[in-house]
Amino acid sequence: MNTYWNKPAETMAREEMANVQAGRLKEIIARLYRQQPFYRSKMQTEGLLAEDIVTLADIEKLPFTTKQDMRDNYPYGLFAVPMSEIIRIHASSGTTGRPTVVGYTKRDIGIWSEVAARSLVSAGLSRQSCIQVAYGYGLFTGGLGIHYGAELLGASVIPISSGNTARQIMLMKDFGTTALACTPSYALYIAETMREMGIDPRETSLKAGIFGAEPWSERMRLEIEAQLGIKALDIYGLSEIIGPGVAIECCVQDGLHVHEDHFYPEIINPLTGEVLPDGEKGELVLTTLTKEGMPMVRYRTRDLTVLYREKCACGRTLVRMSKVLGRSDDMLIIRGVNVFPSQVESVLLGIGETSPHYQLIIDRKDNLDFLTVLVEVTDEMFSDEVRGLEELEGKIKAELASVLNVSAAVRLVGPKTIERSEGKAKRVIDKRQL
């Protein structure tokens, strides 16, 4: 017996879905053209009028929106309603220190809660569930996104946020938590801490995990499921589009159902921008069909995946995307936080006259990510006193922490230490085995 949160939407016939999408697309483009200067000028540059967008196929005429556009229009330049209509603001890391900002109207929060509730039900949760939300609460969308979905569903929510692992485990036992929502790497860390505390995960009531905010492999899923004795499900989302709940794995665990009546997905070749057919791997591009506060048209997510539209064994007809297979840019996700190498560069530029060569080394110890930044000491940064160099190290460390929102170890190294290829330093070494 399959249960759905919103059966009509989740099991709609493909043709009907296409009609709904086309209608909503037309509507949102007309609205943006009318009242959003950024999108209007972008369309005018392409020689497009709102009425040129009639069918779903017409979406390919529209230009892409990128993270760079969000940076150029920081903070509120992409909002499509007056600030009086905005009831919530979230933000995530931008490419160089400037965060990407997202605004939600009351209706947007409603839509977000709806898709999050759908996601939780797809993952096998119900009103009877007790959900421990161990994603961070705050500007990051993870915590509040799942929280609102769980409340709408009517489950019991434990808004514990991230960190303080021993306490997480104690409350998990005492409160009878049935579902855990956090990053997959944190889930593994919780499992490990349980073992250290001498607690068998089977002593808890834990049945399911809703894990997202970072890419994880099938191998990691098997490990989490074995260690915690649960079903581990992948949830996908990004703040630019709405937050967690854009797509979710159902209990069949064969791809993530995209809530495409709200978020229209396309796959493109990241190099040429050409739209690729179903079944081909490429970059996911999403258009929000219903958002008011900050609609996004053909937003390039930089996440690589594959789309397929066959009906799923769970009964849902929603298009599925594979687990994220990688990135088409250099963004890294460290402990669930987006980190760009260029952010490190901007910090180092702020410290010296010239930017030294640097390298990010990411490793995973005890299921936690560790970031080390190697910095080649330039003559101008160098000091003949140990104290001088230690102050420099401390300064870099503090600046990095404030810009990246994740702590990094800093190691000063000699010139030419960092491996060069074609004269360029290799910026990132990711040793994590997902």
Next chain:
Amino acid sequence: MIIHQLSVFIENQGGKLAEVLGVLKAHEINIRAMAVADTSDFGILRIIVNEPEKVQHILRGAGFTVKVTPVLTILVTDQPGSLFEQVDRLSAAGVNVEYVYAFAATSAETARVVLKVDNLPLAERLLNSEGRPADPYQDETGTVPNFYW
């Protein structure tokens, strides 16, 4: 006397010190004095050489991070308290010594001490009796060589 010390950044791992020393040997540069300050992940090699400017270029060319720093060098006699007297003079005047290293001089009765201080002109005046500037260094024949000692 104020002299110019070279500092070289070295990572705290095997073979790094040898690399610097190898470059110096290849260019037939004699190290007059040296000291290494170390932390868990890096070290600072401090050396006194003749023609520090030239050696700085050589080391930079070989890909090392190098800095020239003016430091104070004093002569101490081979008896207890000799260094204390001079350092005490600095302390009394509020001059702070950042680091110090010593080595044997050419004669058996004296040793040389290098001090990095936070107020070099004052320290130099304090340690030259009557507070006059130091005479330029001369060797036995009375000529000023292009090296320190």
